[in-house]
Amino acid sequence: MIRLIVTDLDGSLLNDKKELPKEFWDLEKQLAQQNIVLGIASGRPHHNLLALFAPIKERTYFLSDNGSFVTYQGAELLVKMLDPEAVTTFVQKARGLNKVYPVLCGKDRAYMEDNDETLLQQALQYYQHYQIVPDLTKVPDPILKVSLCDLINAETNSYPHFRQFETAYKVAVAGERWLDFTARDANKGIGIKLVQEQLGIGRDQTMVFGDYMNDLEMMEAATYSYAMKNAHPGIIAAAAYITEFDNNENGVVRTIKKVCGLTV
Structure with a gap:
């Protein structure tokens, strides 16, 4: 059973216009009802993620700056600074x-x-x-x-x-x-492992989505690792699966619906 879904934003959950899929909010509601936790892992800064996902910020893990800064409900779980x-x-x-x-x-x-x-x-x-x-x-x-x-x-x-x-x-x-x-010890994969520890789960209960090389360690942190159809060849090679649809075709949402049996 999937307990944790972590997705990259640009090139993955967002389309090329930087827009969320219209179905996303209803999908997230159904995930929450099934006690499936959502994480957002991005190279974007923390303030940007909080603004974009303000309605669900209290139940979402944020892995910003490529996993250098991980927060949940305002608490800082991981901070990795450059010297x-x-x-x-x-x-x-x-x-x-x-x-x-x-x-x-x-x-x-x-x-x-x-x-x-x-x-x-x-x-x-x-x-x-x-x-x-x-x-x-x-x-x-x-x-x-x-x-x-x-x-x-x-x-x-x-x-x-x-x-x-x-x-x-x-x-x-x-x-x-x-x-x-x-x-060196800051990446999205390390951030995901921290979230898994918090939830008491492992990679077999984790699904991830990514498209570029800053998502590489994410692919290794989950059994259900999905490279976007539009992903960099290096991510496609590292992932266990490839989405049937790309980021402009709501590939993340459509894959989650299919795998988790949701009706949005």
């Missing part, structure tokens, strides 16, 4: 790359040092609470995640310059335009 030296290194290296803009992600807001219009169009889809600062290496707040907004292509343009850091930090291509850095 300041790493933040400085990533920022300084990114500054030398073409069309690559670093974004620092704290608990409550994001920080950028450039107000390039194209950057803001990308970033403000996810970071409603942000501050433009003159120098990101001087931001005093603890940082959960460094994200590089790569206006060319994260996997081919910026990622090759940072592969050398993969032994010490978690480096993940999080989307076509995003490359993310977190602490």
